Amino acid sequence: MPSLNAKVQDVFDEPACEKNRSKDSKARKNGCSKPLIPGAAAGGCAFDGAKIVLQPVTDVAHLIHGPLGCEGNSWDNRGSASSGPTLWRTSFTTDLTETE
Numbered sequence: 732m733p734s735l736n737a738k739v740q741d742v743f744d745e746p747a748c749e750k751n752r753s754k755d756s757k758a759r760k761n762g763c764s765k766p767l768i769p770g771a772a773a774g775g776c777a778f779d780g781a782k783i784v785l786q787p788v789t790d791v792a793h794l795i796h797g798p799l800g801c802e803g804n805s806w807d808n809r810g811s812a813s814s815g816p817t818l819w820r821t822s823f824t825t826d827l828t829e830t831e
Contacts, residue, residue: 799826
């Protein structure tokens with residue numbers, strides 16, 4: 732069973748990241764942005780509090796300037812009523828990452 736330290740180091744090992752390919756092993760551990768999957772929990776999200784206020788506004792298109800995973804996770808955790816079957820579940824995001 733790997734140690735906790737080994738598990739943590741493995742999280743930061745991102746050799747497939749384009750900007751990490753030319754770095755030495757120590758610099759590579761600084762990490763880089765990984766594309767997120769919509770709805771995937773990527774840890775705490777500061778935007779989640781604002782989403783509590785925004786999501787009850789129904790039958791509109793929400794354009795979110797933030798991370799894709801943060802927006803998708805918010806949709807899955809909260810619901811709201813709507814006059815139509817799908818419009819209230821429609822949201823768009825710019826997928827802004829921490830490196831942009």
